[in-house]
Amino acid sequence: MTFVPLTESERTSMLATLGLADTEALFDAVPADLRFPAIDIGPPLNEMEATAHVESLAAANRPASGIPFFLGAGAYRHFIPSAVGALMGRSEFSTSYTPYQPEVSQGTLQMSFEFQSLVCDLTGMDVTNASVYDGASAVAEGALMALRLTGRERVVVSAGVHPHYRQALDTYVRPRGVDVYTSQMAVRDGVLQEVGLLEALDEHTACCIVSQPTFFGEVRDVAHAVEAAHRVGALALEVYNPTSLGLLRPPGEWGVDIAAAEGQPLGIPLSFGGPYVGLLSCRRELVRQLPGRLVGMAKDGQGRRGFVLTLQAREQHIRREKATSNICTSQTLISLGVAAYLALLGPAGLREVAESCCRMARFAADRLGKIPGVEVITPRPFFHEFAVRTPLPADAVNRSLLERGIVGGYELGKSYPGLDDALLLCCTELTTRDQVDRLATALENIVG
Amino acid sequence: MSEGTAVPEDRRYTREHEWAISDGDLVIVGITDFAQHELGDVVYVELPKVGARVAAFKEFGVVESVKAASDLFSPVTGEIVVINEELGEHPEWVNESPYARGWMLRVRPDDVQELDQLLDAEAYRQLIGGAEAE
Numbered sequence: 001m002t003f004v005p006l007t008e009s010e011r012t013s014m015l016a017t018l019g020l021a022d023t024e025a026l027f028d029a030v031p032a033d034l035r036f037p038a039i040d041i042g043p044p045l046n047e048m049e050a051t052a053h054v055e056s057l058a059a060a061n062r063p064a065s066g067i068p069f070f071l072g073a074g075a076y077r078h079f080i081p082s083a084v085g086a087l088m089g090r091s092e093f094s095t096s097y098t099p100y101q102p103e104v105s106q107g108t109l110q111m112s113f114e115f116q117s118l119v120c121d122l123t124g125m126d127v128t129n130a131s132v133y134d135g136a137s138a139v140a141e142g143a144l145m146a147l148r149l150t151g152r153e154r155v156v157v158s159a160g161v162h163p164h165y166r167q168a169l170d171t172y173v174r175p176r177g178v179d180v181y182t183s184q185m186a187v188r189d190g191v192l193q194e195v196g197l198l199e200a201l202d203e204h205t206a207c208c209i210v211s212q213p214t215f216f217g218e219v220r221d222v223a224h225a226v227e228a229a230h231r232v233g234a235l236a237l238e239v240y241n242p243t244s245l246g247l248l249r250p251p252g253e254w255g256v257d258i259a260a261a262e263g264q265p266l267g268i269p270l271s272f273g274g275p276y277v278g279l280l281s282c283r284r285e286l287v288r289q290l291p292g293r294l295v296g297m298a299k300d301g302q303g304r305r306g307f308v309l310t311l312q313a314r315e316q317h318i319r320r321e322k323a324t325s326n327i328c329t330s331q332t333l334i335s336l337g338v339a340a341y342l343a344l345l346g347p348a349g350l351r352e353v354a355e356s357c358c359r360m361a362r363f364a365a366d367r368l369g370k371i372p373g374v375e376v377i378t379p380r381p382f383f384h385e386f387a388v389r390t391p392l393p394a395d396a397v398n399r400s401l402l403e404r405g406i407v408g409g410y411e412l413g414k415s416y417p418g419l420d421d422a423l424l425l426c427c428t429e430l431t432t433r434d435q436v437d438r439l440a441t442a443l444e445n446i447v448g
Numbered sequence: 449m450s451e452g453t454a455v456p457e458d459r460r461y462t463r464e465h466e467w468a469i470s471d472g473d474l475v476i477v478g479i480t481d482f483a484q485h486e487l488g489d490v491v492y493v494e495l496p497k498v499g500a501r502v503a504a505f506k507e508f509g510v511v512e513s514v515k516a517a518s519d520l521f522s523p524v525t526g527e528i529v530v531i532n533e534e535l536g537e538h539p540e541w542v543n544e545s546p547y548a549r550g551w552m553l554r555v556r557p558d559d560v561q562e563l564d565q566l567l568d569a570e571a572y573r574q575l576i577g578g579a580e581a582e
Contacts, residue, residue, distance in 0.1 A: 151497075288492065311510035313492065322510065322517065 013035040022133075031061075062407065068435035070364075072385050072426025073215070073410035074135065074162050075273060076265040078243065078353065079430055080341070083199055084267040087340045088333060093341065098293070100316075102308045109307035112295040112332065115339040122245050122342065122350075123259050124252020130293040130330040131338075135262025137170035138278030139239055141170055141328055142258040145282065145289045146207030153178050154204045158197050158225075159185040159216030161239050163415035170208075172234075172327075179204075185216075185416060191379040192216050192387060198228040205232055206344050207258070212248065213240040214426065215415075216378045217361070217385030219244075222254040232257075242279065244383045246285035246354030251281070258282045267341025268334055277334035288314060291325030356429035357384035364427050364436045371440065373447045377422065385426045386414060387419075390447050394423045400446045406439055454481040455573050456547055460523065460566035462505070463575060467547065468523035468563055475524050475563065477553040479511065481546045482576045487513040490542040495552060502528060504553060504562055510550070511542065513580045520552070524562045530554040 011023070020026065027035055043055060064077050075321075087093070092107055099105030099112075112130040119128040132138050143155050155173060157166055159182055168178055183197035194214075201208055208229040213219050222238060229236040235257040243265045251259035263269075263277040282290050288311070296310030316323035345353065361384045368388055369376045378386040390397050394411040401408040413420030427436070455461075459469035465483035468475050472556040484490065502508045502522035509520040532551050535541060542550040557563075566573065 312515040318515075319510075319517040322519070384453070 030355050054269040063404075064294060064407065067274055067405050067407060068431075068438050069407045069411050069426040070075060070427065070431070071407050072428075073268050073424050074164065074262060075276075076241075076384075076426065076428060077270055077430055078265055078267075078413065078428050080115040080267050080269060081344050083344055084337050084340045088337045093333060093336055099309065100317075102306060106307060108332065109295050109309070111336055111339060112293070112330070113307050115335045116295060118339055118342040119263075119279050119281060122242060122250065123240070123281050124250035125256075125259050126252075126284035127287045127290060127292055127294070128279065130295055130332065130357040131335040132278035132280050132328045133331060134241070134274065134276040134278045135162065135260065135264075136165045136278070137172075137328060138177055138260035138262070138280040139165040139237070140169045140172035141278075141280055141291050141325055142237045142260045142282075143173055143207055143209065144325065145258060145291070146237060147173065147176075147178060147285065148160075148289050149235065149286060150206040150233065151208040152204050152234070154181065154202070155179070155209065156181045156195060156197065156200045156205050156234075156357055157183070157209040158211060158214070159183045159416075160194060160218070160220075161209055161211040161217065162215050165239065168277060178206075184249055186418075187377055188387075189378065190375060192218070192377050193379075196416070198224065201228050201232050201234060203232050205229070205234040207237050209239065212251075212254075213241060213244055213385070216387045217382035217426075219248060219381045219383055222249075222251075222256065226255045241383065243350070243354055243357065246350035246352070248354075257286060260442070261337070263338045263397045266338040268337050270423045274332055275331060276339055277331040279338075287311065290314065290323055291323075292328045293330045346423070353429050355384075360384070360427035360429070360433075360436070361386060361425075363433065364425065364431070364439070367436055368425075368439045368443060371444050371447065374443060384428060385424055387422050387424050389419075389422045390443070391421070392447060393420055397423060397443070397446055401439070401442055403439075404442045408439075450544060452578065455569045455576075457569045459547075459565050460568060461572035461575075462523050463523060464505075464519075464521040465576075466486050466521055466523050468566060470560065470563065471554070473556060474529055474554045475554060475557050475560070476551050477523055478551040479520065479542065479546055480572070480576075484546045484550070486544045487511065487516060487518065489514050490539045493532075493535045493539050493542060493552065495535070496528055498531055500530055501557075502526060502553070512539075519520065522553075522554055522555070523566055524557045525559070526555040526557040528553055529556050534542070563568065 020392040051332045099108045116128040133143055181200045184195050185192055208225050210225045211403050212222050226236040237258040238251040238256040240261045242261050259281045261279040294311050295307055298306055298308050300306045314320050314324045316326045365376045365386045373391040375389045376386055377389050398408040409423035412422040412424055459467045461467050465480045467480050468477050490513050495509040496508050504525045505521055507519045508522045509516050511520055531553055
């Protein structure tokens with residue numbers, strides 16, 4: 001289709017035909033307070049001026065790489081081998097147009113198949129789709145699977161699941177009349193404890209959603225939740241941190257039915273929060289209800305190995321409004337980064353990364369816990385994050401840290417009432433002991 | 449109508465291409481030879497749970513072929529007593545034997561008279577004859 005610009009004379013002629021004075025008059029029916037507001041953004045700039053302006057705005061950013069950085073809470077700074085970016089930058093992969101035609105899409109299809117296989121290896125799950133948008137939508141789609149599979153209308157979710165994921169879950173399921181029950185987190189005996197999760201499971205519950213590690217970093221025994229869910233005929237959905245699986249028992253071994261995660265820690269930069277990639281896996285028997293693109297390995301007419309989209313009748317291009325989901329899509333390019341990262345590191349490399357993260361977080365918690373007034377409230381063991389309480393409000397502590405050139409932690413009061421004095425801190429393999437020392441010294445000065 | 453399309457005289461039909469036949473107290477339900485032919489190779493049949501209620505001309509499941517997914521509509525109102533679990537392993541039976549091994553449900557009808565309101569073989573033959581002529 002040719003792009004035809006709308007000229008002033010065409011505009012005038014159309015308005016004359018309609019008997020209107022100007023374009024604004026078309027929107028008279030919309031109440032004024034609901035209309036797009038006038039925005040004062042100054043006069044137009046040429047490209048050189050605009051570049052200079054945007055550069056001056058960008059200079060206000062504090063890149064995570066240059067300074068001590070302890071923010072995690074769902075988006076994690078890890079080292080990314082250059083080969084990841086080199087592969088993602090190849091022009092053959094730059095379109096993620098749905099590879100309906102296998103005869104011209106073998107590269108993209110094979111890549112997705114390998115991504116799926118790597119995530120299955122990582123999680124111990126039977127099937128993984130070719131990805132969804134992000135961790136939050138993976139959890140929400142997982143819950144929708146459970147609702148369809150059980151025909152029930154209640155979801156029980158741990159308060160230890162990322163608060164943003166729980167918000168997305170609400171958005172997805174509440175309008176369908178689904179009852180979402182969330183457990184409570186409270187500080188008891190000096191540590192964060194969850195109350196009212198397993199007790200809430202009943203015969204109306206479609207699934208129990210738990211996080212490993214929790215949002216607060218704690219590593220738990222997932223088996224209790226799996227058993228309790230299965231006892232009432234509900235499914236168990238585990239939200240996991242993929243890096244942690246270098247060390248921790250994978251979802252498949254806990255016996256969960258559905259596993260969901262944010263894939264960003266696997267080779268994807270923080271980049272202001274996206275685009276990221278959601279990992280969604282399930283047991284083999286549930287595959288008919290797994291939403292989204294799925295690539296299978298097959299043989300062509302001459303017996304040669306090939307890759308094709310499979311079980312497509314689950315999807316909206318076949319089943320339309322009865323599809324397993326009309327609101328998901330695969331993040332093909334980002335999943336390529338994840339596949340490249342996992343393939344480059346291998347199981348041993350991922351374990352090294354996970355160990356480094358965990359070791360540095362333990363070192364940091366030990367160091368900070370010695371500061372008078374600072375309490376580590378995440379129970380041990382934890383993975384690479386832990387929550388601390390200080391005598392000052394968390395936002396004040398963060399501001400003081402930033403003045404000293406340190407990015408502090410996530411202010412837990414934003415998501416958990418009563419935790420306004422708590423920060424969630426994260427260490428990865430990129431965190432150095434020197435940076436932890438600087439954080440500890442700064443905190444001593446701030447709270448002392 | 450093509451020569452090979454079977455429309456047995458012993459049962460009744462819906463406009464959505466399901467068949468129904470009395471079997472004692474129960475009614476057996478499946479899809480027609482014409483339907484399986486139009487669908488192509490059936491790869492999956494999604495059936496409701498035993499004990500569930502079905503209503504005449506309302507959806508009770510989905511049949512998937514390599515090229516389409518189609519809703520299944522119940523010919524009668526009643527309670528599902530048995531489903532053909534073997535279709536889980538052998539969806540191809542719907543193609544190979546739509547009127548026998550490819551059956552889908554056994555329903556206890558609320559009112560067996562409902563069957564009489566369905567198309568007979570002759571009416572169904574005319575229906576698909578029209579469809580094929582299009």
